[in-house]
Amino acid sequence: MALNEHTREDLLREAVQFPNRLRWKCQPNANAADDSRVNQVFCGLRRDGGWSLYVDEDFVLQFNSRQELRRVFWRGEKLAARHGRLEALKRLSRGGRVQLQSESLTADRQQQLLDAYQQLLTKIVSLHAAGRLVVDGRVSPPDEEQPELESDCLQRIRAASQHMLIARTSRA
Numbered sequence: 769m770a771l772n773e774h775t776r777e778d779l780l781r782e783a784v785q786f787p788n789r790l791r792w793k794c795q796p797n798a799n800a801a802d803d804s805r806v807n808q809v810f811c812g813l814r815r816d817g818g819w820s821l822y823v824d825e826d827f828v829l830q831f832n833s834r835q836e837l838r839r840v841f842w843r844g845e846k847l848a849a850r851h852g853r854l855e856a857l858k859r860l861s862r863g864g865r866v867q868l869q870s871e872s873l874t875a876d877r878q879q880q881l882l883d884a885y886q887q888l889l890t891k892i893v894s895l896h897a898a899g900r901l902v903v904d905g906r907v908s909p910p911d912e913e914q915p916e917l918e919s920d921c922l923q924r925i926r927a928a929s930q931h932m933l934i935a936r937t938s939r940a
Contacts, residue, residue: 789812790903806824826843836849848870
């Protein structure tokens with residue numbers, strides 16, 4: 769699973785696989801104890817309709833053009849879709865070569881993870897609704913300017929927060 773571990777500033781500038789991309793910054797809530805722990809959200813849209821969401825430095829969801837979850841990176845764990853289920857990918861070093869070995873998740877573990885992902889996405893939608901997510905940068909090709917980029921990203925996040933399907937394969 770290729771995953772470039774860039775800072776969010778680098779993603780906005782260099783993630784050319786997403787011709788349309790934007791970054792939100794979360795404004796602090798001065799009136800309440802803030803447990804959101806969401807500082808930045810990056811949404812990138814691919815030409816084929818797939819998209820990816822990066823939250824801070826340790827959470828990535830990648831979706832295919834059918835809006836199905838295909839890859840996840842969270843809390844140091846890499847997951848990939850295979851036959852409509854998530855599999856954990858573990859790095860193994862054998863004979864000086866690094867290989868990825870997949871390990872099936874139990875149905876309970878997969879559901880726990882999907883619930884956690886959906887909770888975070890729901891939090892992002894709530895932060896946006898409360899006016900706490902502010903666009904901090906956006907990139908679109910000059911010939912393809914997307915005035916609705918923010919609402920398009922938010923619509924995808926909202927849909928995934930309500931129902932998340934898993935792809936048959938981790939490929940785009």
